Structure formats: structure tokens, C-alpha cells
Amino acid sequence: MGPSQSIKNLNTPRIALIDCNNFYVSCERVFRPDLTHTPIVVLSNNDGCVVSRSAEAKKLGVKMGQPWFQLAPLAQKHHILPLSSNYTLYADMSNRVMKTLSTYSPKQEVYSIDECFLDLSDFAMPLDSYAKMIRQTILQNLGLPVCIGIGSTKTRAKLANFFAKQHPLLEGICDLESIDTQLQAYFFNQTQVNEIWGIGAKITEKLATKGIKTVWQFMQACPNWLRKNFSIILVKTQAELNHISCLGLNDIKANNKQIIASRSFGAPVYTKQALSEAISSYVARAAEKLRQQNSVAKIIYVYIQTNRFNQASYHAPGVFLTLIEPTQDTRLLTLSALQGLEQIYQPGLAYKKAGITLSEITPNTQKQHALFAPKSTFDNSKSQILMQTIDQINQSIGKGSIHLLSEGFDKSWQMQSNQRSPRYTTHLSEVAKAYTDSN
DNA sequence: TCTGGGGTCCTAGGACCC
DNA sequence: TCTGGGGTCCTAGGACCC
Numbered sequence: 001m002g003p004s005q006s007i008k009n010l011n012t013p014r015i016a017l018i019d020c021n022n023f024y025v026s027c028e029r030v031f032r033p034d035l036t037h038t039p040i041v042v043l044s045n046n047d048g049c050v051v052s053r054s055a056e057a058k059k060l061g062v063k064m065g066q067p068w069f070q071l072a073p074l075a076q077k078h079h080i081l082p083l084s085s086n087y088t089l090y091a092d093m094s095n096r097v098m099k100t101l102s103t104y105s106p107k108q109e110v111y112s113i114d115e116c117f118l119d120l121s122d123f124a125m126p127l128d129s130y131a132k133m134i135r136q137t138i139l140q141n142l143g144l145p146v147c148i149g150i151g152s153t154k155t156r157a158k159l160a161n162f163f164a165k166q167h168p169l170l171e172g173i174c175d176l177e178s179i180d181t182q183l184q185a186y187f188f189n190q191t192q193v194n195e196i197w198g199i200g201a202k203i204t205e206k207l208a209t210k211g212i213k214t215v216w217q218f219m220q221a222c223p224n225w226l227r228k229n230f231s232i233i234l235v236k237t238q239a240e241l242n243h244i245s246c247l248g249l250n251d252i253k254a255n256n257k258q259i260i261a262s263r264s265f266g267a268p269v270y271t272k273q274a275l276s277e278a279i280s281s282y283v284a285r286a287a288e289k290l291r292q293q294n295s296v297a298k299i300i301y302v303y304i305q306t307n308r309f310n311q312a313s314y315h316a317p318g319v320f321l322t323l324i325e326p327t328q329d330t331r332l333l334t335l336s337a338l339q340g341l342e343q344i345y346q347p348g349l350a351y352k353k354a355g356i357t358l359s360e361i362t363p364n365t366q367k368q369h370a371l372f373a374p375k376s377t378f379d380n381s382k383s384q385i386l387m388q389t390i391d392q393i394n395q396s397i398g399k400g401s402i403h404l405l406s407e408g409f410d411k412s413w414q415m416q417s418n419q420r421s422p423r424y425t426t427h428l429s430e431v432a433k434a435y436t437d438s439n
Numbered sequence: 440t441c442t443g444g445g446g447t448c449c450t451a452g453g454a455c456c457c
Numbered sequence: 458t459c460t461g462g463g464g465t466c467c468t469a470g471g472a473c474c475c
Contacts, residue, residue: 044443051443051475067442085443112475200473231449233473260445309442355444 013245014120014127014150014177017157018101018134021145021165023114024052027093028083030143031424039080043068046264047084047418084420092425096142104134107251117154119249131173150175154247155240158197159215163187188216198237203230215241255293255361261286262355265413268307269351275304276338277408282356283337284403287330288394290358291387296326298360300333302340305353317344326362329383330390333358334406 024042039056050066094113102108107119131148149161164174194204236246261282303318321336390402422430
């Protein structure tokens with residue numbers, strides 16, 4: 001045996017995907033250990049749909065995205081506990097997870113609130129023991145269970161993560177490249193194409209008509225045929241499954257190209273006044289995001305909707321407004337948005353939802369001025385300073401402390417969120433209240 | 440009665456031009 | 458009584474993701 005065989009193969013691409021199990025539910029359980037074995041679901045805004053399920057809830061047949069009201073009989077029978085979503089808590093927990101994970105690789109891509117990729121290429125240590133360590137650390141430090149998939153490409157890492165979740169024997173970790181080819185083939189044959197990242201319901205259906213149902217079959221399909229019948233995306237997906245990397249690791253977060261703010265209302269809204277307030281609030285939120293990434297927007301889209309499940313009367317007008325010049329000033333954006341509302345509002349209808357989208361977003365090339373700069377040299381600098389000041393105050397003493405009058409104060413249109421848990425990690429007063437309430 | 444929100448990318452087809 | 462053809466740009470809508 002020559003020395004070459006004991007030397008670790010360099011230029012071995014290895015990507016890990018770390019994904020928190022039932023993230024929202026797990027976050028809730030960190031602060032409510034008494035719920036460890038209770039079937040729990042976390043609901044979307046307005047307590048509308050199921051967005052996270054505990055293992056117990058999954059076992060009872062609760063589906064992802066299912067409307068809560070449809071589950072009433074099942075929930076009653078099995079004592080399923082519904083919780084409103086507590087995004088402040090989840091975002092804070094997510095930040096902690098991502099920060100911890102970032103110490104395990106020089107390259108990290110935060111892919112979603114509960115997932116990230118780590119580049120583990122050319123690591124000398126056996127990757128499965130490294131992954132075990134990562135998993136253990138997150139569990140110990142944050143109380144959150146994660147699964148880890150490892151592969152030569154992002155798509156393989158994603159699939160490996162699915163296997164890690166699926167097969168209890170793997171104990172939450174699957175390094176696809178270190179398991180033998182027979183077992184790989186077994187997994188690929190057993191797994192349906194819709195489990196592949198990038199293949200959804202529509203494509204699954206179309207593939208099935210051509211006789212392609214399993215991951216294995218998909219990997220063998222002719223690329224030209226895929227290109228002709230589907231799209232370039234699918235060709236790349238297939239290449240990725242066959243070890244050819246097409247998707248790089250984006251370790252620098254790109255600026256958003258569009259920013260959406262929309263909400264369903266807690267109760268039907270009839271008046272232009274209430275819609276104006278709602279839209280003003282959404283614009284304020286979106287503009288704050290825009291400023292956080294130091295961008296300006298040229299176009300704002302405004303829309304209002306009646307109940308979309310009532311097809312016969314469904315009415316959903318929207319209008320694009322173009323700003324005279326790109327801006328990040330809440331006041332200018334609000335003015336345009338409210339003009340848009342004037343154009344689309346019809347009295348007498350029961351509106352269920354409203355929203356805005358900022359687009360044509362570009363970097364703010366306007367020269368930056370220090371806060372409270374002695375002299376403003378541009379007209380725009382005054383606006384920037386005002387906006388910066390508002391953002392800073394809202395960040396330090398609480399969201400929405402300062403806002404435009406048009407946002408209103410009453411906010412009767414706001415969503416329902418009746419089962420929200422305390423924001424344990426960010427709002428100490430709520431923890432105290434939870435404690436007194438329970439005693 | 441009740442049915443989420445926020446993103447990205449690709450493509451077909453229309454508008455327009457020469 | 459016959460209505461080109463090719464290129465580019467833009468956008469709406471579809472498909473996907475979490």
C-alpha cells in the first residue's frame with residue numbers, strides 16, 4: 001500500500017446542510033419542556049394554517065399548510081395544542097443557531113430561518129464525527145435538535161438531509177459520500193422524485209407520465225430530453241445529483257430584489273381609512289427593510305383583496321406606481337401607495353387582505369451622511385437623516401414607537417394571534433408575565 | 440364564521456425595431 | 458391576392474423554495 005492511499009484526497013467538495021427539526025415547534029419546546037411529548041402545531045398569521053408540526057402531530061395525520069379550522073375535530077380528540085407563531089422568538093433563536101454553526105466552517109450560507117449550508121471541503125477529520133459534534137453542540141447550547149446531510153453538491157446534501165430525517169438508524173446524520181454504493185442505490189430507488197430539492201408537485205406529475213418516479217430513475221434520464229421537455233433548472237438538478245456542482249455556496253447575503261409586506265386582516269375591512277392605515281404600516285415595514293440593506297426602490301405595487309376562497313365574488317385589484325426617482329423615504333413611498341389605493345378602492349366590499357411590493361431595487365448611491373451631520377449638502381440627506389433617526393429609535397425602544405400618522409393608532413384591522421407564547425429571549429417583561437400568570 | 444407570508448428564477452410571448 | 462424574418466427587450470405568470 002503506497003502512501004497516496006493514506007493521504008486525504010484534496011479538492012474533495014463536501015457540502016453539509018444543517019436543518020433544525022420542526023423548527024418553530026422545537027423553539028417553543030425549549031421554553032416549555034412540559035410540552036415535550038404533547039402533539040403541538042404552530043399556526044401561521046391569523047392562526048390560519050399549520051406551519052410547523054411536532055412528530056406527534058405528524059403521526060396523527062396533520063398536514064403541512066392545513067387550515068386549523070379543518071382540524072378542529074381531530075385536535076379535540078387528540079388534544080393537539082395550537083400555538084400562534086412567535087416570529088420574534090424564532091428569528092432570535094435562528095440567529096443564535098447560525099452564529100454557532102458559523103464557527104464550524106469558513107464558508108456558511110444561511111439558506112432559510114432554520115437551515116444553512118456549510119462548506120466542509122477538504123476537511124481532514126472524518127465528516128460524520130464532525131457532524132456529530134455539531135449536532136451535539138446545537139442540542140446542548142440551544143436545546144434544538146438538528147439533522148445534518150452531507151454530499152458532494154448542495155442538491156446531494158439536501159437529499160442526504162432528507163435521508164437523515166427519514167431513517168432513525170442514521171441518528172440524524174447522513175454523509176451520502178461515505179456510505180457504500182449499494183446502500184446509496186437502495187436509498188435512491190426507495191425515494192420519490194418529489195423529495196429532490198427543486199422538484200415540486202407539477203414537475204413530479206409530469207415526470208410520472210413519462211415513467212420517472214424515483215430519484216434513481218431521474219438520475220438516469222437523458223439530459224437533452226430533460227432540457228427539451230422541462231427547463232434548464234431540471235438539467236442542473238440532475239447534474240448536481242450526479243456530483244456535478246451547478247449551485248455555488250453563497251456565503252455573502254445578496255440584497256433583496258423585491259420586498260413584500262402583506263397581511264390578512266383579523267376581520268373583514270370595509271373602509272378606505274382602515275385600508276390606508278394597513279397599507280401605511282406595510283410600507284413603513286418594507287421601507288425599513290429597504291434601508292437596512294441600503295437600497296432604494298423605484299416601483300411600488302399596491303393591492304387589496306376580498307376573500308380569495310369565495311370565488312364568485314373574489315376581487316383583487318392592484319396597481320403599480322412609479323416613483324419620480326428611486327427612494328427609501330417612508331413618506332414618499334407612503335404617499336404613492338395611498339394614491340394607488342385611491343385608484344383601486346371600491347366601497348362596499350369586504351376586504352380580507354392588503355399588501356405592497358417594492359421592486360426595481362438598486363443600491364443607494366446617495367452619499368451617506370453621519371447622523372446629526374452639522375450641515376446637509378443635499379436635499380436628500382435630510383430625508384436620510386430623518387429616516388435613520390426613526391429606524392434607530394424604533395430599534396432601541398421598540399417597533400413602531402415612531403410612525404407616520406397615516407398608520408393610525410387603533411389598528412382594529414390587525415391580525416389575530418391569540419395563542420402566542422412569550423417572546424422569551426427578547427422581551428423580559430413577557431417572561432415575567434408568563435411566570436405570574438402561571439402562579 | 441375560520442383557509443399565511445416572503446422570496447427567487449425561468450420562460451413564453453408580445454412589442455418593437457431594422 | 459397577398460401580407461418576411463430575425464433580433465432584443467420587457468413583463469406576466471408559473472414553478473419552485475421555506
